[in-house]
Amino acid sequence: MNELKYLNGFDSEFQSEDPRRPNSLPKGQNSPQKCPYGLYAEQLSGSAFTAPRTENKRTWFYRIRPSVGHFPFKKFLKGNVTHDWNEQDPDPNQMRWNPFDFPKDQIDFVEGLNTVCGAGDPKMKSGLAIHVYICNVSMGNRAFYNSDGDFLIVPQSGVLFITTEFGKMEVGPNEIAVIQQGMRFKIDVNEPSRGYILEVFGQHFILPDLGPIGANGLANPRDFQTPVALYEDIDVDNYEIIAKYQGKLFICHQNHSPFDVVAWHGNYVPYKYNLENFMVINSVSFDHCDPSIFTVLSCQSEKKGTAIADFVIFPPRWSVQEHTFRPPYYHRNCMSEFMGLILGQYEAKKGGFLPGGATLHSIMTPHGPDFKCFSEASEEALKPTRIAEGTQAFMFESCYGLAVTKWGLKTCEKLDLDYYKCWQGLKKNFNPI
Known part of the structure; x- marks a missing residue:
């Protein structure tokens, strides 16, 4: 070599x-x-x-x-x-x-x-x-x-x-x-x-x-x-x-x-x-930064600041924010998000999202942490914590609306038809008092 x-x-x-x-x-x-x-x-x-x-x-x-x-x-x-x-x-x-x-x-x-x-x-x-x-x-x-x-x-x-x-x-x-x-x-x-x-x-x-x-x-x-x-x-x-x-x-x-x-x-x-050479930048006070801070490479469209495709990673890092729900926030997005997992366990979907698999969250389709992740993160002690240790997840993000092929929907026979169930445990916690 x-x-x-x-x-x-x-x-x-x-x-x-x-x-x-x-x-x-x-x-x-x-x-x-x-x-x-x-x-x-x-x-x-x-x-x-x-x-x-x-x-x-x-x-x-x-x-x-x-x-x-x-x-x-x-x-x-x-x-x-x-x-x-x-x-x-x-x-x-x-x-x-x-x-x-x-x-x-x-x-x-x-x-x-x-x-x-x-x-x-x-x-x-x-x-x-x-x-x-x-x-x-x-x-x-x-x-x-x-x-x-x-x-x-x-x-x-x-x-x-x-x-x-x-x-x-x-x-x-x-x-x-x-x-x-x-x-x-x-x-x-x-x-x-x-x-x-x-x-x-x-x-x-x-x-x-x-x-x-x-x-x-x-x-x-x-x-x-x-x-x-x-x-x-x-x-x-x-x-x-x-x-x-x-x-x-x-x-x-x-x-x-x-x-x-x-x-x-x-x-x-x-x-x-x-x-491993990526220098992670993150919040050291409060709130969860947008995932764009983890962009490795970008392919820009003609619209300034908007990507045909961004390659984003979620590497091992310290999480130190105060008074903050630390996993990714629930959101709807004007971008398409295709995620893959190289190794380890992604923090927002432990156990369900596996290495060698993938997810797609399309434009304006809501997504975020599953029920188990939300429950644990809502109660955890907010001390400096090393997260994603031994893990490498990534995202291909695009301003285009992505169409899934016949191979992706049917031929590969790997589409998880029960994926929606991971959010079904999110219950009403509203207390007007």
Whole structure:
């Protein structure tokens, strides 16, 4: 496994070359008439050519063969990826899924992609999709890329060994990886693996503004890591390339590994982050802060301060508020909230919300702590308390109204139809005297 280097800022320029081929990066220009070692120059653009400099994303590859050398694409008929948000009638109910089953047959990462919910249209470069992956074998001579948007991958069980055109990353539970639009990658596993994916169409994730917090806090740029170059020079009869394009999967083949990049430079890169590095900020006087203080990454809409998607975590932390009901407050929201649990027990739903499962609380559908949590938190001694120890829950939050797929409602057979019962014990405590 090659070492990663720190990503010191999302607008930084990076460069890397495989140490086995020193001086493989051209000097002084991006596309010389003849590249070192007989390599080809190829640019991967993550933004329009004319995007402002602060938003312009691109990387130059210096590779053994250009990626255009493949045979025609055909439909790939495996997996459960869809962006047909009208295949089921809308359902405003609170939803909870029990842990998604590991596959019984041999299923790799792409075949094990299952769309749970989403909204918008990748053709219009606006919207998002939420998937779960469940797999138990490596991809082998198969690579994948997403034409529709970025993947934010959240492993829940099992380590992912990710090979990209930029190099390798090893990403396990309590870490995340972001593979941006168009980047080719494959995933190897050594055990049954499961996790969640937040996909955003046509936009990229950024660090949230800190405002009055100041210069430091939440996820620090220096803790994000990106690979260094490590090329493969492999000729094979049939290397499969799978593309996600306009919500469908397509497959073609070529006669060599796509991971043949000897050197690269640019600011459009895959990256990983360890959630243990998140600097938690919270109230130290009274009341419960809004969950936006736990935002790791954000994908902003055109409306200022409103996210197509936020990635929010609820890590171990101290709770010290006085005269305060400390768990999350009951609320209705103009955002959609999809939650997952990586490990431990979520404080507001202990026992019912399990690692590898999920919940969805749709726009303006009320939700909050269950009866047991409310009863205990209403009577507990308000001393400084360490909460969420050994736990990592997260939330994908969006301004879009999310439609649940047929797979999410029926096929997976994991929807908990008794979820509503966890609030039925909340009784009338009103005392007018």
